[in-house]
Amino acid sequence: MSFSLDEIRKLAKLARLALAEDEMARLQHDLNDIVQYVERLNAINVDGVVPMTHAVPVQFTAREDEVRETIGRAGLLGSAGYEDGLVKVPKIIE
Amino acid sequence: MSDTSMVSWSLADAAQKLDASQISSVELTRHALDLIKARDGELGCFLLVDEKGALAAAHASDARRRAGGALGPLDGVPLAIKDLIVTEGLVTTAGSRILEGYVPPYDATVVKKLKAAGAVLLGKLNQDEFGMGSSNENSAYKPCRNPWDLTRTPGGSSGGSAAAVAAGLCFGALGTDTGGSIRQPASFCGITGLKPTYGRVSRFGMVAYASSLDQIGPMARDVESTAMMLGALAGFDERDATSVNAPVPNYLQGLDGDVRGLKIGIAKEYFGEGIDQDVRDGVDRAMSALKGRGAELIEVSLPLTPYAIATYYIIATAEASSNLSRYDGVRFGPRRGEGEGLVAMYEKTRGELFGPEVKRRIMLGTYVLSAGYYDAYYLRAQKVRRLFSEDFNRAFEQVDVIICPTTPTPAFRLGEKVSDPLQMYLNDIFTVSANLAGLPAMSLNCGFSKEKLPIGVQLIGKPFDEQVILRTGYAIEEDVP
Numbered sequence: 180m181s182f183s184l185d186e187i188r189k190l191a192k193l194a195r196l197a198l199a200e201d202e203m204a205r206l207q208h209d210l211n212d213i214v215q216y217v218e219r220l221n222a223i224n225v226d227g228v229v230p231m232t233h234a235v236p237v238q239f240t241a242r243e244d245e246v247r248e249t250i251g252r253a254g255l256l257g258s259a260g261y262e263d264g265l266v267k268v269p270k271i272i273e
Numbered sequence: 274m275s276d277t278s279m280v281s282w283s284l285a286d287a288a289q290k291l292d293a294s295q296i297s298s299v300e301l302t303r304h305a306l307d308l309i310k311a312r313d314g315e316l317g318c319f320l321l322v323d324e325k326g327a328l329a330a331a332h333a334s335d336a337r338r339r340a341g342g343a344l345g346p347l348d349g350v351p352l353a354i355k356d357l358i359v360t361e362g363l364v365t366t367a368g369s370r371i372l373e374g375y376v377p378p379y380d381a382t383v384v385k386k387l388k389a390a391g392a393v394l395l396g397k398l399n400q401d402e403f404g405m406g407s408s409n410e411n412s413a414y415k416p417c418r419n420p421w422d423l424t425r426t427p428g429g430s431s432g433g434s435a436a437a438v439a440a441g442l443c444f445g446a447l448g449t450d451t452g453g454s455i456r457q458p459a460s461f462c463g464i465t466g467l468k469p470t471y472g473r474v475s476r477f478g479m480v481a482y483a484s485s486l487d488q489i490g491p492m493a494r495d496v497e498s499t500a501m502m503l504g505a506l507a508g509f510d511e512r513d514a515t516s517v518n519a520p521v522p523n524y525l526q527g528l529d530g531d532v533r534g535l536k537i538g539i540a541k542e543y544f545g546e547g548i549d550q551d552v553r554d555g556v557d558r559a560m561s562a563l564k565g566r567g568a569e570l571i572e573v574s575l576p577l578t579p580y581a582i583a584t585y586y587i588i589a590t591a592e593a594s595s596n597l598s599r600y601d602g603v604r605f606g607p608r609r610g611e612g613e614g615l616v617a618m619y620e621k622t623r624g625e626l627f628g629p630e631v632k633r634r635i636m637l638g639t640y641v642l643s644a645g646y647y648d649a650y651y652l653r654a655q656k657v658r659r660l661f662s663e664d665f666n667r668a669f670e671q672v673d674v675i676i677c678p679t680t681p682t683p684a685f686r687l688g689e690k691v692s693d694p695l696q697m698y699l700n701d702i703f704t705v706s707a708n709l710a711g712l713p714a715m716s717l718n719c720g721f722s723k724e725k726l727p728i729g730v731q732l733i734g735k736p737f738d739e740q741v742i743l744r745t746g747y748a749i750e751e752d753v754p
Contacts, residue, residue, distance in 0.1 A: 220583050220654060225653055229656070233515065235711055242511060
Protein backbone atom coordinates (compact mmCIF):
# COMPACT_ATOMS: atom_id res chain seq x y z
CA MET A 180 0.00 0.00 0.00
CA SER A 181 1.23 3.45 -0.87
CA PHE A 182 -0.80 6.61 -0.36
CA SER A 183 -1.31 9.22 -3.06
CA LEU A 184 -1.93 12.82 -2.02
CA ASP A 185 -5.54 12.42 -3.14
CA GLU A 186 -5.99 9.50 -0.79
CA ILE A 187 -4.55 11.56 2.05
CA ARG A 188 -7.01 14.33 1.16
CA LYS A 189 -9.88 11.84 1.25
CA LEU A 190 -8.79 10.44 4.62
CA ALA A 191 -8.50 13.94 6.07
CA LYS A 192 -12.06 14.57 4.91
CA LEU A 193 -13.26 11.37 6.59
CA ALA A 194 -11.42 12.33 9.79
CA ARG A 195 -12.77 15.91 9.65
CA LEU A 196 -9.33 17.49 9.68
CA ALA A 197 -8.54 20.66 7.77
CA LEU A 198 -4.89 20.25 6.78
CA ALA A 199 -2.46 22.58 5.04
CA GLU A 200 -0.78 21.31 1.87
CA ASP A 201 2.59 20.84 3.60
CA GLU A 202 0.89 18.87 6.38
CA MET A 203 -0.66 16.57 3.78
CA ALA A 204 2.69 15.95 2.14
CA ARG A 205 4.23 15.20 5.51
CA LEU A 206 1.42 12.81 6.41
CA GLN A 207 1.72 11.09 3.06
CA HIS A 208 5.36 10.36 3.83
CA ASP A 209 4.74 9.30 7.46
CA LEU A 210 1.70 7.11 6.75
CA ASN A 211 3.52 5.36 3.93
CA ASP A 212 6.33 4.52 6.34
CA ILE A 213 4.04 3.38 9.12
CA VAL A 214 1.65 1.34 6.98
CA GLN A 215 4.56 -0.36 5.27
CA TYR A 216 5.84 -1.27 8.73
CA VAL A 217 2.53 -2.61 10.08
CA GLU A 218 2.05 -4.80 7.02
CA ARG A 219 4.47 -7.22 8.63
CA LEU A 220 1.36 -8.64 10.34
CA ASN A 221 0.48 -10.26 7.03
CA ALA A 222 3.17 -12.85 7.79
CA ILE A 223 1.14 -14.25 10.70
CA ASN A 224 -1.39 -16.99 10.14
CA VAL A 225 -4.62 -15.89 11.81
CA ASP A 226 -6.96 -18.49 10.32
CA GLY A 227 -9.69 -19.39 12.78
CA VAL A 228 -8.47 -16.98 15.46
CA VAL A 229 -11.22 -15.15 17.33
CA PRO A 230 -10.56 -11.38 17.39
CA MET A 231 -9.76 -9.98 20.83
CA THR A 232 -11.61 -6.76 21.58
CA HIS A 233 -10.88 -6.47 25.29
CA ALA A 234 -8.09 -7.52 27.59
CA VAL A 235 -10.51 -8.96 30.12
CA PRO A 236 -13.91 -10.54 29.53
CA VAL A 237 -16.36 -7.66 29.90
CA GLN A 238 -19.76 -8.40 31.37
CA PHE A 239 -22.34 -5.70 31.14
CA THR A 240 -24.63 -5.60 34.11
CA ALA A 241 -27.66 -3.48 34.88
CA ARG A 242 -27.98 -1.63 38.15
CA GLU A 243 -31.09 -0.79 40.09
CA ASP A 244 -32.95 2.19 38.70
CA GLU A 245 -32.83 4.50 41.69
CA VAL A 246 -32.71 8.21 42.39
CA ARG A 247 -29.18 9.43 43.10
CA GLU A 248 -27.29 12.64 43.60
CA THR A 249 -25.85 13.93 40.38
CA ILE A 250 -23.78 16.86 39.18
CA GLY A 251 -25.73 20.08 39.56
CA ARG A 252 -26.84 22.24 36.67
CA ALA A 253 -24.19 24.92 37.27
CA GLY A 254 -21.45 22.29 37.28
CA LEU A 255 -22.67 20.64 34.11
CA LEU A 256 -23.05 23.92 32.28
CA GLY A 257 -19.87 25.45 33.68
CA SER A 258 -17.74 24.69 30.64
CA ALA A 259 -20.50 24.92 28.07
CA GLY A 260 -21.02 28.64 27.82
CA TYR A 261 -24.64 29.37 28.60
CA GLU A 262 -27.05 32.25 28.83
CA ASP A 263 -30.34 32.49 30.69
CA GLY A 264 -30.04 28.86 31.73
CA LEU A 265 -29.68 27.67 28.14
CA VAL A 266 -26.64 26.06 26.58
CA LYS A 267 -25.22 28.19 23.82
CA VAL A 268 -23.94 26.22 20.83
CA PRO A 269 -23.04 27.19 17.30
CA LYS A 270 -25.53 26.47 14.55
CA ILE A 271 -25.31 22.74 13.84
CA ILE A 272 -28.32 22.26 11.58
CA GLU A 273 -27.97 23.50 8.07
CA MET B 274 10.86 24.36 59.19
CA SER B 275 12.74 23.57 56.05
CA ASP B 276 14.41 20.21 55.89
CA THR B 277 16.71 19.92 52.89
CA SER B 278 16.71 16.14 53.15
CA MET B 279 12.98 16.10 52.32
CA VAL B 280 13.76 16.10 48.64
CA SER B 281 15.19 12.60 48.98
CA TRP B 282 12.22 11.15 50.83
CA SER B 283 10.02 8.55 49.23
CA LEU B 284 6.27 8.61 49.66
CA ALA B 285 6.65 5.85 52.26
CA ASP B 286 9.21 8.00 54.16
CA ALA B 287 6.88 10.99 54.13
CA ALA B 288 3.93 8.88 55.28
CA GLN B 289 5.97 7.39 58.10
CA LYS B 290 7.14 10.80 59.33
CA LEU B 291 3.60 12.15 59.22
CA ASP B 292 2.46 9.15 61.21
CA ALA B 293 5.20 9.73 63.80
CA SER B 294 4.28 13.45 63.99
CA GLN B 295 7.82 14.37 62.93
CA ILE B 296 6.46 16.66 60.26
CA SER B 297 3.11 18.16 59.32
CA SER B 298 1.31 17.96 56.02
CA VAL B 299 1.47 21.75 55.73
CA GLU B 300 5.27 21.60 56.06
CA LEU B 301 5.51 18.87 53.44
CA THR B 302 3.17 20.73 51.12
CA ARG B 303 4.99 24.05 51.48
CA HIS B 304 8.25 22.25 50.82
CA ALA B 305 6.82 20.76 47.61
CA LEU B 306 5.33 24.08 46.48
CA ASP B 307 8.64 25.88 47.14
CA LEU B 308 10.53 23.26 45.18
CA ILE B 309 8.08 23.53 42.29
CA LYS B 310 8.64 27.30 42.26
CA ALA B 311 12.38 26.89 42.33
CA ARG B 312 12.76 24.09 39.81
CA ASP B 313 9.76 23.70 37.58
CA GLY B 314 10.67 26.66 35.40
CA GLU B 315 13.43 24.56 33.86
CA LEU B 316 11.82 21.13 34.27
CA GLY B 317 8.32 21.89 32.94
CA CYS B 318 6.51 19.17 34.91
CA PHE B 319 3.39 21.07 35.93
CA LEU B 320 0.66 22.46 33.67
CA LEU B 321 -1.23 23.76 36.71
CA VAL B 322 -0.29 24.23 40.37
CA ASP B 323 -3.19 24.45 42.80
CA GLU B 324 -1.40 26.13 45.71
CA LYS B 325 -4.55 27.22 47.48
CA GLY B 326 -6.32 23.86 47.20
CA ALA B 327 -3.19 21.97 48.25
CA LEU B 328 -2.60 24.07 51.36
CA ALA B 329 -6.28 23.83 52.34
CA ALA B 330 -6.12 20.04 52.00
CA ALA B 331 -2.88 19.99 54.04
CA HIS B 332 -4.41 22.04 56.86
CA ALA B 333 -7.45 19.75 56.92
CA SER B 334 -5.18 16.71 57.04
CA ASP B 335 -3.15 18.10 59.96
CA ALA B 336 -6.38 18.84 61.83
CA ARG B 337 -7.53 15.24 61.31
CA ARG B 338 -4.23 13.88 62.59
CA ARG B 339 -4.29 16.12 65.66
CA ALA B 340 -7.77 14.78 66.41
CA GLY B 341 -6.45 11.23 66.01
CA GLY B 342 -8.50 10.56 62.88
CA ALA B 343 -6.01 10.13 60.04
CA LEU B 344 -7.65 8.55 56.98
CA GLY B 345 -4.77 6.18 56.26
CA PRO B 346 -1.11 6.21 55.21
CA LEU B 347 -1.61 8.69 52.34
CA ASP B 348 -3.32 11.27 54.57
CA GLY B 349 -1.44 14.53 54.13
CA VAL B 350 1.04 13.31 51.50
CA PRO B 351 1.48 15.71 48.54
CA LEU B 352 0.82 14.00 45.19
CA ALA B 353 0.13 15.22 41.66
CA ILE B 354 -2.10 14.11 38.80
CA LYS B 355 -1.40 13.63 35.11
CA ASP B 356 -3.49 16.07 33.11
CA LEU B 357 -5.23 13.24 31.25
CA ILE B 358 -7.28 12.63 34.41
CA VAL B 359 -10.19 14.94 35.15
CA THR B 360 -10.30 17.00 38.33
CA GLU B 361 -13.39 18.85 39.48
CA GLY B 362 -12.95 22.60 39.21
CA LEU B 363 -9.34 22.33 37.97
CA VAL B 364 -8.56 22.89 34.29
CA THR B 365 -7.87 19.57 32.54
CA THR B 366 -6.36 19.81 29.07
CA ALA B 367 -4.93 16.34 28.36
CA GLY B 368 -1.93 18.30 27.08
CA SER B 369 -4.03 19.51 24.13
CA ARG B 370 -5.09 22.92 22.82
CA ILE B 371 -8.45 21.42 21.92
CA LEU B 372 -9.27 21.17 25.64
CA GLU B 373 -7.69 24.49 26.61
CA GLY B 374 -9.54 25.99 29.56
CA TYR B 375 -11.81 22.96 30.03
CA VAL B 376 -12.99 22.76 33.66
CA PRO B 377 -14.45 19.32 34.42
CA PRO B 378 -17.56 19.24 36.61
CA TYR B 379 -16.47 16.02 38.37
CA ASP B 380 -13.47 14.11 39.69
CA ALA B 381 -12.20 10.92 38.11
CA THR B 382 -12.75 7.94 40.40
CA VAL B 383 -9.01 7.72 41.12
CA VAL B 384 -8.94 11.39 42.16
CA LYS B 385 -11.95 10.83 44.37
CA LYS B 386 -10.19 7.88 45.95
CA LEU B 387 -6.98 9.82 46.61
CA LYS B 388 -8.98 12.65 48.16
CA ALA B 389 -10.88 10.16 50.31
CA ALA B 390 -7.51 8.80 51.46
CA GLY B 391 -6.56 12.33 52.55
CA ALA B 392 -3.88 12.96 49.91
CA VAL B 393 -2.90 16.54 49.10
CA LEU B 394 -3.17 17.21 45.35
CA LEU B 395 -0.58 19.74 44.17
CA GLY B 396 -1.72 20.13 40.57
CA LYS B 397 -1.78 18.75 37.05
CA LEU B 398 1.19 17.25 35.26
CA ASN B 399 2.54 17.76 31.77
CA GLN B 400 2.21 14.99 29.18
CA ASP B 401 2.14 14.19 25.50
CA GLU B 402 -1.13 15.34 23.97
CA PHE B 403 -3.87 12.78 24.79
CA GLY B 404 -1.15 10.36 25.91
CA MET B 405 0.23 10.07 22.39
CA GLY B 406 4.00 10.12 22.54
CA SER B 407 7.11 8.68 24.11
CA SER B 408 9.06 11.85 24.92
CA ASN B 409 6.61 14.48 26.24
CA GLU B 410 7.56 16.54 23.17
CA ASN B 411 3.97 16.29 21.94
CA SER B 412 2.66 18.44 24.78
CA ALA B 413 0.83 21.38 23.24
CA TYR B 414 1.98 23.58 26.12
CA LYS B 415 5.65 23.11 26.91
CA PRO B 416 8.42 20.57 26.82
CA CYS B 417 9.34 18.63 29.94
CA ARG B 418 12.95 17.81 30.78
CA ASN B 419 14.64 14.86 32.43
CA PRO B 420 15.93 15.88 35.89
CA TRP B 421 19.00 13.62 35.41
CA ASP B 422 20.04 15.46 32.25
CA LEU B 423 18.14 18.53 31.10
CA THR B 424 19.06 17.94 27.46
CA ARG B 425 17.16 14.66 27.50
CA THR B 426 13.51 13.67 27.44
CA PRO B 427 11.81 12.38 30.60
CA GLY B 428 9.99 9.89 28.36
CA GLY B 429 6.29 9.90 27.73
CA SER B 430 3.50 10.15 27.72
CA SER B 431 3.51 10.52 31.53
CA GLY B 432 6.75 12.54 31.33
CA GLY B 433 5.64 15.27 33.72
CA SER B 434 4.64 12.65 36.30
CA ALA B 435 7.97 10.82 36.13
CA ALA B 436 10.12 13.96 36.13
CA ALA B 437 8.18 15.50 39.03
CA VAL B 438 8.58 12.38 41.18
CA ALA B 439 12.26 12.02 40.27
CA ALA B 440 12.99 15.66 41.11
CA GLY B 441 11.07 15.41 44.39
CA LEU B 442 8.43 17.96 43.37
CA CYS B 443 5.80 15.52 44.63
CA PHE B 444 6.00 12.24 46.55
CA GLY B 445 3.96 10.27 44.05
CA ALA B 446 1.97 10.84 40.90
CA LEU B 447 -0.77 9.32 38.80
CA GLY B 448 0.19 8.34 35.30
CA THR B 449 -1.66 6.58 32.51
CA ASP B 450 -0.34 3.81 30.31
CA THR B 451 -1.73 2.80 26.91
CA GLY B 452 1.46 1.37 25.39
CA GLY B 453 4.09 2.06 28.05
CA SER B 454 3.32 5.62 29.10
CA ILE B 455 3.87 4.92 32.81
CA ARG B 456 6.75 2.45 32.53
CA GLN B 457 8.91 4.11 29.87
CA PRO B 458 9.11 7.51 31.63
CA ALA B 459 9.57 5.76 34.98
CA SER B 460 12.54 3.97 33.44
CA PHE B 461 13.99 7.16 31.89
CA CYS B 462 13.67 9.08 35.18
CA GLY B 463 14.87 6.34 37.53
CA ILE B 464 11.62 5.84 39.43
CA THR B 465 9.03 3.09 39.84
CA GLY B 466 5.88 3.01 37.74
CA LEU B 467 3.19 0.35 37.63
CA LYS B 468 0.58 -0.28 34.98
CA PRO B 469 -2.04 -2.39 36.74
CA THR B 470 -4.01 -5.21 35.12
CA TYR B 471 -6.67 -3.90 32.76
CA GLY B 472 -9.78 -3.50 34.93
CA ARG B 473 -7.91 -3.32 38.26
CA VAL B 474 -8.15 0.49 38.52
CA SER B 475 -11.15 2.49 37.35
CA ARG B 476 -10.75 4.49 34.14
CA PHE B 477 -13.79 6.64 34.88
CA GLY B 478 -12.67 10.22 34.34
CA MET B 479 -9.59 9.36 32.30
CA VAL B 480 -9.69 11.17 28.96
CA ALA B 481 -9.94 8.25 26.55
CA TYR B 482 -7.16 7.50 24.07
CA ALA B 483 -7.46 3.78 23.28
CA SER B 484 -10.08 2.40 25.63
CA SER B 485 -9.20 -1.29 25.40
CA LEU B 486 -5.55 -0.56 26.30
CA ASP B 487 -5.68 2.46 28.66
CA GLN B 488 -4.92 2.06 32.36
CA ILE B 489 -4.24 4.48 35.21
CA GLY B 490 -1.45 3.62 37.63
CA PRO B 491 0.88 4.86 40.37
CA MET B 492 4.36 6.35 39.96
CA ALA B 493 6.66 6.84 42.95
CA ARG B 494 10.25 6.66 44.16
CA ASP B 495 10.25 3.03 45.26
CA VAL B 496 8.27 -0.19 45.31
CA GLU B 497 6.81 0.24 48.78
CA SER B 498 5.44 3.69 47.89
CA THR B 499 4.02 2.34 44.64
CA ALA B 500 2.29 -0.46 46.55
CA MET B 501 0.81 2.05 48.99
CA MET B 502 -0.64 4.09 46.15
CA LEU B 503 -1.98 1.06 44.29
CA GLY B 504 -3.82 0.00 47.44
CA ALA B 505 -5.64 3.33 47.45
CA LEU B 506 -6.45 3.22 43.71
CA ALA B 507 -7.49 -0.38 43.05
CA GLY B 508 -11.01 -1.69 43.16
CA PHE B 509 -14.29 -2.08 41.32
CA ASP B 510 -16.12 0.98 40.06
CA GLU B 511 -19.67 0.71 38.79
CA ARG B 512 -18.98 3.76 36.61
CA ASP B 513 -16.40 1.86 34.56
CA ALA B 514 -18.00 -1.08 32.76
CA THR B 515 -14.56 -2.66 32.24
CA SER B 516 -13.48 -2.46 35.87
CA VAL B 517 -13.33 -5.87 37.47
CA ASN B 518 -14.98 -6.83 40.73
CA ALA B 519 -12.13 -8.72 42.37
CA PRO B 520 -10.92 -8.37 45.96
CA VAL B 521 -8.09 -5.88 46.57
CA PRO B 522 -5.24 -7.56 48.46
CA ASN B 523 -2.87 -5.82 50.85
CA TYR B 524 -0.11 -4.87 48.40
CA LEU B 525 2.38 -4.20 51.21
CA GLN B 526 2.22 -7.81 52.31
CA GLY B 527 5.15 -9.91 51.14
CA LEU B 528 7.49 -6.96 50.59
CA ASP B 529 10.26 -8.63 52.55
CA GLY B 530 12.92 -9.49 49.98
CA ASP B 531 12.12 -13.19 50.08
CA VAL B 532 11.76 -14.57 46.56
CA ARG B 533 12.90 -18.12 47.24
CA GLY B 534 11.30 -20.57 44.83
CA LEU B 535 9.82 -17.82 42.68
CA LYS B 536 10.00 -18.67 38.98
CA ILE B 537 11.27 -15.78 36.88
CA GLY B 538 10.82 -16.01 33.12
CA ILE B 539 13.38 -14.66 30.70
CA ALA B 540 11.91 -14.23 27.23
CA LYS B 541 14.79 -14.53 24.78
CA GLU B 542 12.95 -12.29 22.27
CA TYR B 543 13.38 -9.38 24.66
CA PHE B 544 17.16 -9.64 24.61
CA GLY B 545 17.84 -9.44 20.89
CA GLU B 546 19.66 -6.87 18.79
CA GLY B 547 19.42 -3.14 19.34
CA ILE B 548 19.60 -3.19 23.11
CA ASP B 549 22.08 -0.84 24.67
CA GLN B 550 24.86 -2.67 26.55
CA ASP B 551 24.28 -0.62 29.71
CA VAL B 552 20.61 -1.61 29.67
CA ARG B 553 21.60 -5.26 29.25
CA ASP B 554 24.00 -4.96 32.21
CA GLY B 555 21.33 -3.32 34.37
CA VAL B 556 18.80 -6.06 33.70
CA ASP B 557 21.54 -8.65 34.33
CA ARG B 558 22.17 -7.10 37.74
CA ALA B 559 18.47 -7.40 38.57
CA MET B 560 18.41 -11.03 37.42
CA SER B 561 21.52 -11.90 39.45
CA ALA B 562 19.99 -10.27 42.51
CA LEU B 563 16.90 -12.45 42.19
CA LYS B 564 18.98 -15.56 41.57
CA GLY B 565 21.12 -14.75 44.59
CA ARG B 566 18.00 -14.61 46.69
CA GLY B 567 16.87 -18.06 45.63
CA ALA B 568 14.59 -17.35 42.69
CA GLU B 569 14.73 -19.68 39.72
CA LEU B 570 15.45 -18.20 36.27
CA ILE B 571 13.68 -20.00 33.44
CA GLU B 572 13.83 -19.29 29.72
CA VAL B 573 10.45 -18.76 28.08
CA SER B 574 9.44 -17.73 24.57
CA LEU B 575 7.19 -14.92 23.37
CA PRO B 576 7.66 -15.43 19.64
CA LEU B 577 5.29 -12.67 18.51
CA THR B 578 7.30 -9.89 20.16
CA PRO B 579 8.59 -8.53 16.80
CA TYR B 580 4.95 -7.89 15.84
CA ALA B 581 3.96 -6.03 19.01
CA ILE B 582 4.44 -2.48 17.72
CA ALA B 583 2.56 -3.13 14.48
CA THR B 584 -0.38 -4.69 16.33
CA TYR B 585 -0.42 -1.93 18.89
CA TYR B 586 -0.35 0.97 16.44
CA ILE B 587 -3.26 -0.43 14.45
CA ILE B 588 -5.49 -1.04 17.47
CA ALA B 589 -4.52 2.09 19.39
CA THR B 590 -4.95 4.46 16.45
CA ALA B 591 -8.27 2.87 15.43
CA GLU B 592 -9.64 3.38 18.92
CA ALA B 593 -8.15 6.88 19.09
CA SER B 594 -9.77 7.99 15.83
CA SER B 595 -13.10 6.92 17.25
CA ASN B 596 -12.59 8.32 20.77
CA LEU B 597 -11.30 11.69 19.56
CA SER B 598 -14.26 12.25 17.25
CA ARG B 599 -15.97 13.90 20.23
CA TYR B 600 -13.71 16.95 19.88
CA ASP B 601 -15.69 18.82 17.28
CA GLY B 602 -15.71 22.42 18.47
CA VAL B 603 -19.28 22.07 19.74
CA ARG B 604 -18.99 20.41 23.12
CA PHE B 605 -15.49 21.06 24.46
CA GLY B 606 -12.90 23.77 24.42
CA PRO B 607 -12.18 26.45 21.85
CA ARG B 608 -13.81 26.65 18.42
CA ARG B 609 -12.51 27.68 15.01
CA GLY B 610 -14.29 28.48 11.75
CA GLU B 611 -17.56 29.48 13.39
CA GLY B 612 -20.09 30.77 10.89
CA GLU B 613 -18.41 29.01 7.96
CA GLY B 614 -20.75 26.05 8.00
CA LEU B 615 -20.87 22.96 10.18
CA VAL B 616 -18.32 20.77 8.42
CA ALA B 617 -15.86 23.65 8.02
CA MET B 618 -16.17 24.36 11.75
CA TYR B 619 -15.44 20.71 12.62
CA GLU B 620 -12.50 20.54 10.24
CA LYS B 621 -10.93 23.84 11.23
CA THR B 622 -11.35 23.24 14.96
CA ARG B 623 -9.74 19.82 14.69
CA GLY B 624 -7.16 20.78 12.10
CA GLU B 625 -5.91 23.79 14.04
CA LEU B 626 -6.18 22.56 17.61
CA PHE B 627 -4.88 18.98 17.42
CA GLY B 628 -1.10 18.64 17.31
CA PRO B 629 0.80 16.81 14.53
CA GLU B 630 1.12 13.44 16.32
CA VAL B 631 -2.57 13.35 17.23
CA LYS B 632 -3.52 14.13 13.64
CA ARG B 633 -1.14 11.44 12.40
CA ARG B 634 -2.76 8.84 14.66
CA ILE B 635 -6.30 9.93 13.80
CA MET B 636 -5.43 9.62 10.11
CA LEU B 637 -3.89 6.18 10.55
CA GLY B 638 -6.84 5.04 12.69
CA THR B 639 -9.32 6.36 10.16
CA TYR B 640 -7.49 4.45 7.45
CA VAL B 641 -7.35 1.08 9.23
CA LEU B 642 -11.07 1.33 10.03
CA SER B 643 -12.15 2.52 6.59
CA ALA B 644 -14.25 0.46 4.21
CA GLY B 645 -12.12 -2.02 2.30
CA TYR B 646 -9.23 -1.94 4.79
CA TYR B 647 -10.96 -2.91 8.04
CA ASP B 648 -10.43 -6.66 7.60
CA ALA B 649 -6.88 -6.32 6.33
CA TYR B 650 -5.67 -4.16 9.21
CA TYR B 651 -7.96 -3.74 12.19
CA LEU B 652 -9.56 -7.18 12.28
CA ARG B 653 -6.22 -8.86 11.59
CA ALA B 654 -4.59 -6.91 14.42
CA GLN B 655 -7.33 -7.98 16.82
CA LYS B 656 -6.67 -11.59 15.89
CA VAL B 657 -2.94 -11.18 16.41
CA ARG B 658 -3.76 -9.58 19.74
CA ARG B 659 -5.48 -12.81 20.76
CA LEU B 660 -2.33 -14.74 19.79
CA PHE B 661 -0.25 -12.40 21.97
CA SER B 662 -2.48 -13.11 24.90
CA GLU B 663 -2.21 -16.86 24.32
CA ASP B 664 1.60 -16.61 24.13
CA PHE B 665 1.65 -15.00 27.55
CA ASN B 666 -0.75 -17.61 28.95
CA ARG B 667 1.63 -20.34 27.81
CA ALA B 668 4.62 -18.59 29.34
CA PHE B 669 2.79 -18.11 32.62
CA GLU B 670 2.16 -21.84 32.84
CA GLN B 671 5.91 -22.11 33.54
CA VAL B 672 6.75 -18.95 35.44
CA ASP B 673 5.33 -16.47 37.97
CA VAL B 674 6.72 -13.29 36.49
CA ILE B 675 8.62 -12.25 33.35
CA ILE B 676 11.67 -9.99 33.52
CA CYS B 677 12.96 -7.84 30.65
CA PRO B 678 14.25 -4.35 29.86
CA THR B 679 11.67 -1.55 29.94
CA THR B 680 13.24 0.24 26.98
CA PRO B 681 16.07 -0.61 24.56
CA THR B 682 18.09 2.48 25.57
CA PRO B 683 18.28 5.03 28.39
CA ALA B 684 16.63 8.45 27.89
CA PHE B 685 17.30 9.90 24.44
CA ARG B 686 17.91 13.58 23.69
CA LEU B 687 15.14 16.10 23.19
CA GLY B 688 14.62 16.49 19.44
CA GLU B 689 16.46 13.26 18.63
CA LYS B 690 13.48 11.26 17.33
CA VAL B 691 10.86 13.90 16.85
CA SER B 692 11.15 13.99 13.06
CA ASP B 693 10.84 10.22 12.64
CA PRO B 694 7.56 8.93 14.11
CA LEU B 695 8.30 5.28 13.37
CA GLN B 696 11.62 5.44 15.29
CA MET B 697 9.73 7.03 18.19
CA TYR B 698 7.15 4.21 18.11
CA LEU B 699 9.85 1.53 18.15
CA ASN B 700 10.98 2.78 21.54
CA ASP B 701 7.84 1.09 22.94
CA ILE B 702 8.85 -2.37 21.72
CA PHE B 703 9.05 -3.94 25.22
CA THR B 704 6.11 -2.18 26.82
CA VAL B 705 3.16 -2.48 24.41
CA SER B 706 2.70 -6.26 24.79
CA ALA B 707 1.48 -5.92 28.38
CA ASN B 708 -1.22 -3.52 27.19
CA LEU B 709 -2.28 -5.81 24.35
CA ALA B 710 -2.64 -8.72 26.77
CA GLY B 711 -4.01 -6.54 29.61
CA LEU B 712 -1.29 -7.71 32.00
CA PRO B 713 0.14 -5.85 35.00
CA ALA B 714 3.68 -4.60 34.47
CA MET B 715 6.06 -2.43 36.43
CA SER B 716 9.31 -0.64 35.70
CA LEU B 717 11.83 0.02 38.42
CA ASN B 718 15.35 1.32 38.46
CA CYS B 719 18.22 -1.16 38.13
CA GLY B 720 21.20 1.17 38.04
CA PHE B 721 22.74 3.76 35.75
CA SER B 722 24.46 3.93 32.40
CA LYS B 723 28.03 5.12 31.88
CA GLU B 724 26.52 8.52 31.11
CA LYS B 725 24.79 8.49 34.53
CA LEU B 726 21.32 7.94 33.09
CA PRO B 727 18.82 5.70 34.89
CA ILE B 728 18.04 2.24 33.53
CA GLY B 729 14.74 0.46 34.07
CA VAL B 730 13.93 -3.21 34.42
CA GLN B 731 10.41 -4.38 33.67
CA LEU B 732 8.44 -7.08 35.45
CA ILE B 733 5.31 -8.48 33.78
CA GLY B 734 2.86 -10.55 35.80
CA LYS B 735 -0.24 -12.68 35.47
CA PRO B 736 -3.61 -10.92 35.41
CA PHE B 737 -4.43 -9.42 38.84
CA ASP B 738 -1.11 -10.58 40.26
CA GLU B 739 0.35 -7.17 41.02
CA GLN B 740 1.49 -8.63 44.34
CA VAL B 741 4.12 -10.90 42.79
CA ILE B 742 5.44 -8.04 40.66
CA LEU B 743 5.77 -5.81 43.72
CA ARG B 744 7.36 -8.57 45.76
CA THR B 745 9.89 -9.29 43.00
CA GLY B 746 10.60 -5.59 42.50
CA TYR B 747 11.15 -5.09 46.20
CA ALA B 748 13.76 -7.86 46.24
CA ILE B 749 15.59 -6.28 43.28
CA GLU B 750 15.54 -2.92 45.02
CA GLU B 751 17.20 -4.43 48.10
CA ASP B 752 20.27 -5.43 46.10
CA VAL B 753 20.48 -2.95 43.25
CA PRO B 754 21.29 0.53 44.53
